[in-house]
Amino acid sequence: MKVTCVVDDAVCDHSPFWGEHGLAFLIETESGSVLFDTGQSGTVLLHNLKLLGIEPAAINALAISHAHYDHTGGLPALLAQVDGIPLYAHPDLFRERFSRREGAIKFVGLSLEREALEQRLTLQLSAEPTEILPGVWTTGEITDRAEPEGRSAHHLVRGSGGMEGWEPDPYRDDMTLVLEAEGGLVVLCGCCHAGLLNTLAHVRRVFGPEIIAVAGGTHLLHADEAHLRRVIEVLRELGVPRLYLNHCTGQRAYVTLAQAFGEKVAPCPAGTRLNFSERRRQS
Numbered sequence: 478m479k480v481t482c483v484v485d486d487a488v489c490d491h492s493p494f495w496g497e498h499g500l501a502f503l504i505e506t507e508s509g510s511v512l513f514d515t516g517q518s519g520t521v522l523l524h525n526l527k528l529l530g531i532e533p534a535a536i537n538a539l540a541i542s543h544a545h546y547d548h549t550g551g552l553p554a555l556l557a558q559v560d561g562i563p564l565y566a567h568p569d570l571f572r573e574r575f576s577r578r579e580g581a582i583k584f585v586g587l588s589l590e591r592e593a594l595e596q597r598l599t600l601q602l603s604a605e606p607t608e609i610l611p612g613v614w615t616t617g618e619i620t621d622r623a624e625p626e627g628r629s630a631h632h633l634v635r636g637s638g639g640m641e642g643w644e645p646d647p648y649r650d651d652m653t654l655v656l657e658a659e660g661g662l663v664v665l666c667g668c669c670h671a672g673l674l675n676t677l678a679h680v681r682r683v684f685g686p687e688i689i690a691v692a693g694g695t696h697l698l699h700a701d702e703a704h705l706r707r708v709i710e711v712l713r714e715l716g717v718p719r720l721y722l723n724h725c726t727g728q729r730a731y732v733t734l735a736q737a738f739g740e741k742v743a744p745c746p747a748g749t750r751l752n753f754s755e756r757r758r759q760s
């Protein structure tokens with residue numbers, strides 16, 4: 478199976494791909510293709526898909542990691558070009574999300590109403606692990622969060638009281654994809670607000686112990702030294718999966734992990750292609 482980073486904050490020097498703060502991956506297997514997240518804008522998403530030779534109308538399914546605009550912003554442009562395909566996400570996708578910076582509150586969630594999505598897509602909303610294509614799963618909700626989450630203090634939702642009606646975003650909708658590859662699992666992260674270590678623990682509990690690669694945004698940009706040390710310790714216990722890090726990983730976390738694991742760590746800018754062997758299924 479092929480995993481291609483379609484949108485990321487970064488692009489390589491002289492790359493024809495466009496970058497912006499956001500994330501999208503395309504997963505192509507023998508059974509079909511899944512677009513995981515849509516970046517921040519249709520302009521960048523459609524430009525980069527075109528460079529990859531991918532017709533939006535040929536995509537078989539969409540999956541959304543969580544509601545934030547940098548993962549859902551390409552949806553309006555995409556809707557015009559797809560028809561009736563399923564969209565997999567957590568039911569909390571439609572909860573309004575906000576950001577507060579220097580006292581100013583800004584909407585940062587999904588910009589489309591549920592009805593607009595339902596006109597063009599078949600919504601498959603579930604908090605349970607769900608198989609999108611053979612060997613391509615959503616994690617479902619990451620319920621057990623014993624390790625630090627991937628939080629940003631400015632992310633808020635409307636609350637019932639206190640904090641002038643605002644509460645920290647619980648990020649219940651944050652889901653990751655799991656790909657069943659030969660030799661183990663590939664974990665494809667959106668923003669990892671549920672926490673990288675919580676996500677990995679959930680994946681091992683639900684899908685099996687062997688994780689061979691982790692790609693995407695790991696939200697370690699606010700992680701302190703103790704947290705990064707713990708990440709290194711857990712990844713060592715897992716036998717050090719390959720790490721293709723991008724988006725909200727953070728430069729300090731990237732350098733720390735690269736110093737710890739050397740060539741097991743690589744950047745994953747827009748246009749990066751990763752290949753994994755599909756796990757053979759017994760028929």
Ligand SMILES: [Fe+2]
Nearest residue numbers: 543545668670
């Ligand atoms: Fe996010």
Ligand SMILES: [Fe+2]
Nearest residue numbers: 545547668725
């Ligand atoms: Fe993000």
